[in-house]
Amino acid sequence: MSSSSSAAAPHSPVVRLEGVTKSFANGTLALDRLTLDVAPGEFLSLLGPSGCGKSTALRIIAGLSHPTSGRVDWPSAGEGAGAHARSIGFVFQEPTLMPWATVFNNVWLPLRLKGRSKASVRDAVMDALERVGLAAFADAYPRELSGGMKMRVSLARALVTRPKLLLMDEPFAALDEITRFKLNNDILKLQAELGWTVVFVTHSVFESVYLSSRIVVMAARPGRVFDEIAVPVPRPRNESFRTSPDYVALCREASDALTRAMQAAGREVA
Amino acid sequence: MAADASAPAAANRTAAPTDASVWRDRVLRVVVPLVILVLFVGVWDWYVRAYGIKPYILPGPFLVAETLVKDWGTLSGALLVTIRITVTALLLALVGGTLLAILLVQSKIVELALFPYAVVLQVTPIVAIAPLILIYVPDTQAAVLLCAFIVTFFPILSNTTQGLKSVDHNLLNLFELYGASRWQTLVFLKIPAAQPYFFAGLKIGGGLALIAAVVAEFAAGSAGAGSGLAFRILESQYRLNIPRLFAGLILLSATGVVIFWLTSLASHLALRRWHESALARET
CATH class of the missing domain: 3.40.50.300 (P-loop containing nucleotide triphosphate hydrolases)
Known part of the structure; x- marks a missing residue:
């Protein structure tokens, strides 16, 4: 190297x-x-069936x-x-918050593990919460929050260390569609603001096309790269992109690639 | 970006049940057990009077109360001894059980070496070990304390060990990702996560400490002359002083209830903000 x-x-x-x-x-x-x-x-999405x-x-x-x-x-x-x-941030499929700690203390955690005191990072933590729209909930406990809000706390925790690379493992898979769309927009906005590089794992064609600049389609058994799709649509993207013909065409392309990837895996098993 | 539409529970607290229904609930909580107690005492008293039961078979409730007041000097001294042993055993078990649990989860070797023997100590009935302990430990009070400790120790050890091991794997990954040291993982993750288990162990241990203290005193028999409440109960039995036996029994139960209440309170205070067990279910 x-x-x-x-x-x-x-x-x-x-x-x-x-x-x-x-x-x-x-x-x-x-x-x-x-x-x-x-x-x-x-913004790279890894798109594929489970087991890929x-x-x-x-x-x-x-x-x-x-x-x-x-x-x-x-x-x-x-x-x-x-x-x-x-400088990696990781967002898990579940919010993965400590239930015994307040929202503030959960976001403080990565900095706390680096030995930073609460007072010295108060501004950084509040800024992170501000960015995900949860500044008012700093003193709440995770159980008092909805699923989408917990995920936002998880995001705030990932961004508080100012990572260069953000890894997300199907972060919104368990959320309802309305919350999911909203969080998709938030992610795009945060990426534009903070200049993240993102690797995003998903099994949703629509989500991957909406968010990504590049989609890597993977096949299962054995897990491998099957295809690659560029999404040359300029940012910022918003809800109008979701209904544009470009979006539909790209979704069809990604969906076809995914179908072929699954058939390829199926043949090898049979 | 705005917060999600679904408001958190925190914002809903004003819409809690009305004051009247809260009061009704509180009053019921006190009144219902009291009514049962009055009924019980009434039936007891009626039975003793109606059938002319002799006090050395079954003393009436008022005679027991009278004895409790009359013998308070002797009984309170004995009660104090028993409480001291129970509380000391519980505190020692708390410290010992927690520390050993932490040690066990830090090292597989330590766990393999020690855990089986902790189990052996636990499953052997304390009544059977007590005579030996009374021989080897010269001071009777210390022997009784040791018995109570052995019994109390295990539930706290096994619960806390289980708790320290029951940490969400994703949180462990998260700590690893952010480069947490072993110490940080223990203090910021494993110990807080073990709290519900620890308090479950404490509640069991609290009750067992009193039981074990009583059992050990029984085993000590006349060797424990002039000591704890269990000895006074034995002594009352020998002398057929049944009213005093009942008075001693009531004090023992009351002590057990207070210990249970205190450990439950400690658990509630520690877990009320976050753990499901301490939260009222919203209906």
């Missing part, structure tokens, strides 16, 4: 997966030689899981930097 520690070229990827293979103890081949570059500033290894890929990028073979490189980060030093 020609990764010079600080003076990375503007177009060198944030993270590069090279031939990443992951097999589990029970013999399942979750990922088969996955190669993927994540470019700075892009998209969540596994995300966990490997996050350092929560380790590849059986292949490598993960961080060309724009220093050599040997720990996973948490790489």
Whole structure:
């Protein structure tokens, strides 16, 4: 890897997966030689049926899981930097909040683990809550919030560390459609404001087209990249994009790719 | 961006049940058990009078109350001894059980080495071990305390261990992702997550501490001369002083109720803001 520690070229990827293979103890081949570059500033969706290894890929990028073979490189980060030093934010499928802690304390957590006192980060935490529209709920407990609001707290917690790379694992899968649309818009707005690079795992064609600049369609058994679709629609996007002919055409393209990916997997099983 | 349409419970508190219904609920909570108590005492008194039951078989409720007042000097001293042993055993078990639980979840080896023996200690009936402990430990009070501790220790240990292990895996991932140290994971995640389990153990342990203290005193028998409430009860039985036996029994039950109430209160205060067990269900 020609990764010079600080003076990375503007177009060198944030993270590069090279031939990443992951097999589990029970013999399942979750990922088969996955190669993927994540470019700075892009919104990359991993779209695929369950079992295609998209969540596994995300966990490997996050350092929560380790590849059986292949490598993960961080060309724009220093050599040997720990996973948490790489400035990653992670949003899980569930809000994953500590039920015994207030909204404020939940958002404070990542900074608290770095040894920052409550007083010294008050502004940063309140700013994060402000951005997700929950400043008024700083003292509430998670159980007092709706599902969508819990997810917003989870987002605030991810953005409070000012990550360069945000990893999201089907974050809105459990929410109703109205809340989901709203949060989709929020994500786009936050990405524009904060300049995130996002890797977004989803099984929703519509969500992936609405949000992404690039969609990687994955197939299952073994998990692999099946197709790639560019979404060259300029930002900001809004509700009018959702009803545009472009959107419909791209959804059809992504949906077709997904169908073919599923058939490909099905044939191999049969 | 605006907050979600569905308002949180916090904003709804003004729309809680009306004052009148809250009061009615509170009054019922006191009145219903009181009515049962009065009925019970009434039937008891009537039975003793109507059938001319001798006081050394079954004393009437008023004779028991009278004895409680008359013998208060002896009984309160004994009560104090029993309470002291119970509370000391509970506190020691609390500290010991929690610390050992933390140790067990930190190291698999420690768990393998110690947990089976903690189980052995627990499943062997304390009445059977008590005579041995009374022989080996020269001071009777210390022996009784040790018995009470052994019994109280286990529920707190096993509950807290279970709690420390029952942490949401996603939260563990989150802590790992943000580079939390073992110590931080323990203090900020595992210990708070274990609280509901710990308090369940405390409630069981509180009741058991009193029972074990009484059992150990019984086992000590005349060796514990002039000590706790259990000894006074035994002594009253030997002397056929049944009214005093009843008075002692009532004091023991009252102590048990107070311990239960205190541990429940501690649990409620610690969990009321977040845990489902401490929250009223909205209907």
